[in-house]
Amino acid sequence: MKKLVFCLVLAVGVLHASHVLAEETGDKLMQRAQSQFEAIPPKVTSIKGIKLTPERVKLGKWLYFDPRLSRSWLISCNTCHNLALGGVDLQETSIGHGWAKGPRNAPTVLNAVFNIAQFWDGRADDLHAQAKGPIQASVEMNNTPERVVKTLKSIPQYVKLFKKAFPGEAEPVSFDSAAEAIEAFEATLLTPGSSFDQFLKGDARALNEEEKKGLKLFMDKGCSTCHHGINVGGAGYRPFGVMKKPSSEILPREDKGRFAVTESASDEYVFKVPSLRNIDLTPPYFHSGQVWDLKEAVAIMGSAQLGIDLTDDDIAAIVAFLKTLTGEQPRVEYPILPPHTEETPLPVTEIIAVETKKNGTEGH
Amino acid sequence: MKKLVFCLVLAVGVLHASHVLAEETGDKLMQRAQSQFEAIPPKVTSIKGIKLTPERVKLGKWLYFDPRLSRSWLISCNTCHNLALGGVDLQETSIGHGWAKGPRNAPTVLNAVFNIAQFWDGRADDLHAQAKGPIQASVEMNNTPERVVKTLKSIPQYVKLFKKAFPGEAEPVSFDSAAEAIEAFEATLLTPGSSFDQFLKGDARALNEEEKKGLKLFMDKGCSTCHHGINVGGAGYRPFGVMKKPSSEILPREDKGRFAVTESASDEYVFKVPSLRNIDLTPPYFHSGQVWDLKEAVAIMGSAQLGIDLTDDDIAAIVAFLKTLTGEQPRVEYPILPPHTEETPLPVTEIIAVETKKNGTEGH
Numbered sequence: 022m023k024k025l026v027f028c029l030v031l032a033v034g035v036l037h038a039s040h041v042l043a044e045e046t047g048d049k050l051m052q053r054a055q056s057q058f059e060a061i062p063p064k065v066t067s068i069k070g071i072k073l074t075p076e077r078v079k080l081g082k083w084l085y086f087d088p089r090l091s092r093s094w095l096i097s098c099n100t101c102h103n104l105a106l107g108g109v110d111l112q113e114t115s116i117g118h119g120w121a122k123g124p125r126n127a128p129t130v131l132n133a134v135f136n137i138a139q140f141w142d143g144r145a146d147d148l149h150a151q152a153k154g155p156i157q158a159s160v161e162m163n164n165t166p167e168r169v170v171k172t173l174k175s176i177p178q179y180v181k182l183f184k185k186a187f188p189g190e191a192e193p194v195s196f197d198s199a200a201e202a203i204e205a206f207e208a209t210l211l212t213p214g215s216s217f218d219q220f221l222k223g224d225a226r227a228l229n230e231e232e233k234k235g236l237k238l239f240m241d242k243g244c245s246t247c248h249h250g251i252n253v254g255g256a257g258y259r260p261f262g263v264m265k266k267p268s269s270e271i272l273p274r275e276d277k278g279r280f281a282v283t284e285s286a287s288d289e290y291v292f293k294v295p296s297l298r299n300i301d302l303t304p305p306y307f308h309s310g311q312v313w314d315l316k317e318a319v320a321i322m323g324s325a326q327l328g329i330d331l332t333d334d335d336i337a338a339i340v341a342f343l344k345t346l347t348g349e350q351p352r353v354e355y356p357i358l359p360p361h362t363e364e365t366p367l368p369v370t371e372i373i374a375v376e377t378k379k380n381g382t383e384g385h
Numbered sequence: 386m387k388k389l390v391f392c393l394v395l396a397v398g399v400l401h402a403s404h405v406l407a408e409e410t411g412d413k414l415m416q417r418a419q420s421q422f423e424a425i426p427p428k429v430t431s432i433k434g435i436k437l438t439p440e441r442v443k444l445g446k447w448l449y450f451d452p453r454l455s456r457s458w459l460i461s462c463n464t465c466h467n468l469a470l471g472g473v474d475l476q477e478t479s480i481g482h483g484w485a486k487g488p489r490n491a492p493t494v495l496n497a498v499f500n501i502a503q504f505w506d507g508r509a510d511d512l513h514a515q516a517k518g519p520i521q522a523s524v525e526m527n528n529t530p531e532r533v534v535k536t537l538k539s540i541p542q543y544v545k546l547f548k549k550a551f552p553g554e555a556e557p558v559s560f561d562s563a564a565e566a567i568e569a570f571e572a573t574l575l576t577p578g579s580s581f582d583q584f585l586k587g588d589a590r591a592l593n594e595e596e597k598k599g600l601k602l603f604m605d606k607g608c609s610t611c612h613h614g615i616n617v618g619g620a621g622y623r624p625f626g627v628m629k630k631p632s633s634e635i636l637p638r639e640d641k642g643r644f645a646v647t648e649s650a651s652d653e654y655v656f657k658v659p660s661l662r663n664i665d666l667t668p669p670y671f672h673s674g675q676v677w678d679l680k681e682a683v684a685i686m687g688s689a690q691l692g693i694d695l696t697d698d699d700i701a702a703i704v705a706f707l708k709t710l711t712g713e714q715p716r717v718e719y720p721i722l723p724p725h726t727e728e729t730p731l732p733v734t735e736i737i738a739v740e741t742k743k744n745g746t747e748g749h
Binding site: 086087088089093094095100103104105106107110111112116119120122301302313314350352353354355356357358360361363367368370372 | 450451452453457458459464467468469470471474475476480483484486665666677678714716717718719720721722724725727731732734736
């Protein structure tokens with residue numbers, strides 16, 4: 022039933038779109054875009070009412086880059102979400118402790134604060150809940166909350182900064198507060214200033230004709246039915262393969278997506294609609310990471326989600342538009358991390374026999 | 386014969402030292418230190434007559450942080466020589482492609498430009514020659530020069546920067562010039578301003594009494610016979626275990642050090658004297674990385690190199706002095722790397738069966 026409604030919405034969208042296509046011109050295109058999308062702001066000042074203090078952001082940055090949050094001391098948040106590379110690792114699916122290959126492609130951390138939830142299946146409500154996942158996942162950082170807290174408590178400079186970041190708390194150094202600090206830092210990882218955002222803000226010349234054609238197609242063909250809002254996606258859940266199921270390489274049948282979270286049959290192969298912000302920087306595509314070419318990814322979305330075969334020209338225009346979603350990448354000073362002490366648990370690099378959980382309970 | 390002369394030099398040093406110990410006071414200690422050591426400068430402007438241009442340093446920084454120099458796109462220079470962690474990876478021996486464990490501990494990149502040569506066995510004359518090693522080592526980045534050049538040539542922003550960094554060259558993008566650019570960036574990774582350097586520059590109060598006692602012992606007991614100069618080491622080669630061979634855990638018998646380079650019997654178990662700059666930040670110690678505790682490392686050096694059992698008090702003082710060798714860590718902006726293109730060879734993470742070469746022809 023849910024799927025049917027969804028298809029109807031799409032169909033209506035497509036019909037409506039072809040009507041508008043002919044008559045639409047400059048200002049109207051901008052107005053339509055403004056009604057569906059929103060520019061990335063230069064700054065977020067609070068999340069869920071929590072103030073993002075400089076101390077919390079600083080602590081979060083240390084933690085984000087600190088490989089000692091992993092059992093091996095080799096993997097940090099930045100390993101899979103590399104700020105030098107669009108906030109991803111450019112891997113099909115991420116490689117973690119013991120060179121284990123995780124089940125899903127790493128989503129970008131950039132602008133992730135604007136997503137409705139985190140992970141491909143939305144099993145974490147926010148970045149704070151998300152941050153706790155990879156630290157513990159056997160195929161990622163392979164650590165435990167206890168070991169992380171012991172590590173952080175053994176380093177005086179960390180203890181000092183936790184106290185400043187979480188003033189008045191009885192136990193300022195905790196796994197929870199570490200995750201909250203990481204969330205605070207991640208909330209600063211925004212990419213404002215893209216050509217598309219300049220267009221949204223009223224500069225009609227920020228997009229060229231091909232890019233405008235792509236934007237129009239993006240809305241007309243139905244892409245923006247799912248990929249809308251501030252993150253051009255990231256705002257809801259949809260079945261992957263609603264019109265035509267992609268090959269089992271692209272949609273591995275054992276990963277049922279959100280079904281693992283809700284255990285509702287209607288959530289089989291349902292995933293969070295990924296944000297398309299900075300999409301040009303973050304191949305390979307889809308949760309399986311099997312498609313490196315953005316043109317190919319667009320074609321697959323056409324057939325799998327919209328049931329249409331996009332022409333090469335249309336695909337080229339849509340890709341041209343998608344490239345305008347690349348914003349200014351956040352620049353950060355690489356942190357100098359505080360040294361460990363005799364009390365710090367030492368790194369363990371041994372590969373503990375682990376089974377890669379492909380059912381979506383672990384990994385991105 | 387060589388060893389005998391070396392022992393005699395040490396013995397004379399020790400005798401002379403105990404005589405001086407009693408009568409030495411403030412100014413004299415400073416003068417003695419100034420005759421054996423040199424402060425780290427804030428900047429190096431040229432290496433071997435090569436000018437370090439801003440373009441070359443910028444390119445070198447990109448390359449240093451770019452994991453796409455490795456076959457897997459997961460390992461960069463910064464993985465083993467992490468600028469957040471004193472320029473090392475804090476591993477016993479480094480972990481590379483396929484989670485392979487390399488044969489030796491990663492020496493710090495900080496101030497490495499002042500070392501007589503690179504790698505534990507000095508098989509690279511300079512940082513330029515060194516940079517080429519790990520990129521190709523099967524247990525490190527596991528790449529080939531051809532693949533690196535193909536990668537760099539496929540990225541327009543890299544090509545542009547290579548042309549700026551190596552103007553007038555017929556082939557600006559080459560494996561050689563990549564290594565030279567990395568060298569240029571690494572030459573900026575200095576740690577001036579340590580307490581010890583402030584003392585060397587005339588501030589008698591930069592060291593406290595315990596640290597001064599440690600400095601005196603360091604010179605008196607014979608440590609500075611090998612660990613002298615700007616890097617408090619890094620200026621020559623010495624056999625490890627000249628007085629007493631350490632256990633085979635600390636001195637693995639299959640790694641004969643410089644012997645693999647010179648094939649001269651007198652170079653068996655000879656290694657480059659490591660720099661002690663920032664030594665407090667860079668455990669575990671020795672080429673085998675088997676000792677995490679600096680006190681223990683000092684005790685081992687006493688027995689192995691000097692044939693003496695240092696007292697706990699003396700060890701504590703020497704360690705207090707060694708901690709004054711920690712300088713200001715270099716702060717860099719984390720680079721935003723240029724995106725790859727359709728022409729870029731994609732990452733390969735498969736583990737190709739490799740045998741870890743423990744004879745010193747590969748690894749740090």
